[in-house]
């Protein structure tokens with residue numbers, strides 16, 4: 614269990630960031646589910662409750678999601694359910710249970726760049742940007758590639774389009790981490806295939822996505838694209854599955870994902 618020596622509730626983002634920067638072990642608190650699993654000794658726990666960051670709204674052609682929004686809110690919000698075939702609710706609905714998802718936050722889930730993340734894979738298949746207090750706004754794919762820096766994730770911006778998408782994951786048992794997860798989306802015949810829980814951080818299968826965007830899709834072509842995705846993405850082994858198993862799963866899930874989006 615972690616220890617918090619002092620709890621602070623800043624009234625604005627600048628103050629929160631200042632406290633975060635003041636000392637190495639000053640730490641932002643999301644829902645604390647992940648922090649609780651560790652033994653970190655936190656000097657100042659920074660609670661963002663007063664910053665009104667728990668919301669989902671439309672703004673300037675984007676869906677804006679505040680960092681303190683819970684995964685359950687993401688799962689049930691009408692706007693998020695309506696867009697992208699509900700790919701975001703789909704991606705989080707198998708994470709533990711409703712009570713758990715009521716507590717854990719979108720900001721922590723994305724900021725932490727967990728390899729096993731279901732949400733990051735789904736977000737990666739959409740036109741998602743991350744807004745950090747210090748580093749500013751950038752595409753999610755760039756954020757994931759950056760070395761980890763102390764910052765405060767403020768909100769996500771997802772371009773509001775008619776993108777069609779789906780999300781699939783394979784778990785050894787209900788509520789366990791995914792052995793592998795895949796999100797597939799298309800907009801104006803430009804496809805994106807994202808693969809996560811490899812078990813490392815989610816990545817886009819760039820070559821397979823481009824191949825899919827090229828010409829008419831036949832079942833033979835889809836088979837080839839799925840094969841390409843499984844070859845270009847690297848996989849590792851952990852207690853949940855071997856690299857070879859994940860590679861085979863990738864091919865099956867990508868193929869199923871494309872068929873689902875086409876349907």
Ligand SMILES: Cc1cc2nc3c(=O)[nH]c(=O)nc-3n(C[C@H](O)[C@H](O)[C@H](O)COP(=O)(O)OP(=O)(O)OC[C@H]3O[C@@H](n4cnc5c(N)ncnc54)[C@H](O)[C@@H]3O)c2cc1C
Pocket residue numbers: 640641642643644645646647648649650680681684707708709716717718719720721722723724725729730731732764765766767788789790791
């Ligand atoms: C037992 C268990 C099982 C899980 N299973 C899954 C699963 O199957 N699939 C899945 O996708 N996820 C899973 N998760 C992860 C979960 O969905 C959350 O992503 C995770 O708990 C972090 O959310 P939190 O709000 O609890 O963060 P916290 O525990 O509060 O924080 C986690 C980290 O994020 C930092 N942080 C929090 N908010 C911000 C912010 N706004 N800006 C910058 N840094 C911030 C904190 O300082 C801390 O370092 C699991 C977690 C647990 C504990």
